[in-house]
Amino acid sequence: MDPLHQFAIKPIFTVIIGGTDVSFSNSSLSMIAVVVMVFSLMTLGMRSRSLVPGRLQSLAEVLYEFIAKMVRDNAGHDAKPFFPFVFTLFMFILFGNLLGMIPGAFTFTSHIVVTFAMAAFVFLGVTLLAILKHGIKFATFFMPHGVPLWMAPILVPIEIVSYLSRPISLSVRLFANMMAGHTMLKVFAGFTILMMGSGTALGYVAGVVPVVINTALIGFEIGVALLQAYVFTILTCLYIKDALELH
Amino acid sequence: MKILNGAADGTFRRRLVATLALMALVLVATVGTALASGGEHGSGGLPQLNPATFATQWFWLVVSFITLYFMLFGVALPKVEEVLGAREGRISWDITKADEIRNESNAVLAATDRMLERTRAQAQEIISRTSGQGHASGKMLMERFDIELSRRTREAESRILTARNAALGELDRTAVELAQEVATRLAGIEVDGARIAEAVKAVIKERV
Known part of the structure; x- marks a missing residue:
């Protein structure tokens, strides 16, 4: 009945490396499942390598071209080497979100530590890339062109705070969306159980209402799952563009 | 998109x-x-904020993400790229080929047009030349025809004249014989041929 119970990490078998507990849990299982699913889709789909694609191959190609276009349009032509990473990131989040829509399945993107780790990696990688590419000129990133110098004391701290908050907003956006959606579904499902559990005829009739609402919400949540994977990925592309071009 | x-x-x-x-x-x-x-759970709070689960999640995140990255980077994406590249190559090859064929057909068409033009000019020339010739020979023919026609007309006229004279002579003779016969049968008299011929001639002259 606890709507947060679905987020609990349950170890499946214990793994301890260097004295740290890294047990294989329901979260790890979902991640490995996503790896298997994504890899299967991309290889089984392309198995025939036909010039005229079938359904699965079309899907694999559409995903490839979708992300390739996103990287090209939002991160620029110099960002081509980052395409495999961006593609992996998109597929990992997308399938993580969608896998979570299966009742009973664990949604690892609803864990802030997971989304924050990904966002932090993107943030650190992009910052490192900018410093390696532009050296000390990277500092000019925090002072936009054409702004009077006397505004610098106000503007530069704002820009720095805004830059530093990127990984937080990036990770919290995904985490909060997924967690909120899944909690909401569980809360409404809980209402039905409470109402029907009352044993009265009225309870049984009224218990149908949350089911109807949940049906609509599941559609909405699938939309959120797609959209949040897209948002995370496109923001990563924009950060890469900033690092490459220092606007 | x-x-x-x-x-x-x-x-x-x-x-x-x-x-x-x-x-x-x-x-x-x-x-x-x-x-x-x-109250029931004791710990309360969000399972997401339980530090005991951080290490395992990070570890498996890193493991699965890196695995997926290298699987896609090394195996899956090159395959997709290869197929897309092959398709693009095929399409551009088709387009080039189509362009070639179009250029070729344009050249053939141009050659045909040129040939047609030349042929038409030749035909025009031949027509104008032959029509000049035709005119000249036609005139000659016409003259020859006129001469021939007048010659034949004259011949025919003389033939008609002869035939008419012959026919008229015959008629005279027949008339004389008839008159002689009539005179013998009706009047029972023998009339001299020369006199009858004279009389017939006078009657014909009167009638004609």
Whole structure:
């Protein structure tokens, strides 16, 4: 009945490396499942390598071209080497979100530590890339062109705070969306159980209402799952563009 | 892409607001439930904030993400790229080939046009030349025809004249014989041929 119970990490078998507990849990299982699913889709789909694609191959190609276009349009032509990473990131989040829509399945993107780790990696990688590419000129990133110098004391701290908050907003956006959606579904499902559990005829009739609402919400949540994977990925592309071009 | 871009511009903001509103609603529900269930579970709070689970999640995240990255980077994406490249190559090859064929057919068409032009000019020339010749020979023919015609006309006229004279002579003779016969049968007299001929001649002259 606890709507947060679905987020609990349950170890499946214990793994301890260097004295740290890294047990294989329901979260790890979902991640490995996503790896298997994504890899299967991309290889089984392309198995025939036909010039005229079938359904699965079309899907694999559409995903490839979708992300390739996103990287090209939002991160620029110099960002081509980052395409495999961006593609992996998109597929990992997308399938993580969608896998979570299966009742009973664990949604690892609803864990802030997971989304924050990904966002932090993107943030650190992009910052490192900018410093390696532009050296000390990277500092000019925090002072936009054409702004009077006397505004610098106000503007530069704002820009720095805004830059530093990127990984937080990036990770919290995904985490909060997924967690909120899944909690909401569980809360409404809980209402039905409470109402029907009352044993009265009225309870049984009224218990149908949350089911109807949940049906609509599941559609909405699938939309959120797609959209949040897209948002995370496109923001990563924009950060890469900033690092490459220092606007 | 376009749809999603559109979503990223206008619809996205609205959806974000809706999501945030729902999140606030759910947060109230969550906090309420968490407070209510706090007694049972003891620990309460979000499972996401339990530090004991951080290491395992990071570890498996790194393992699975790196695995997926190298699987896609090394195996899957080159395959997709190869197929897309092959298709693009095939399409551009087809387009080049089609261009070649079109150029070729244009050249053939131009050659045909030139040939047609030349042939037409030749035909024109021949027509104008032959029509000049035709005119000249026609004139000659006409003259020859005229001469021939007049000659034949004259011949025919003389032949007609002879025939008419012969016919008239015959008629005279027949008339004389007839008159002689009539005179012998009716009057019972023998009339001298010369006199009858004279009389017949006088009658014919009177009649004609």
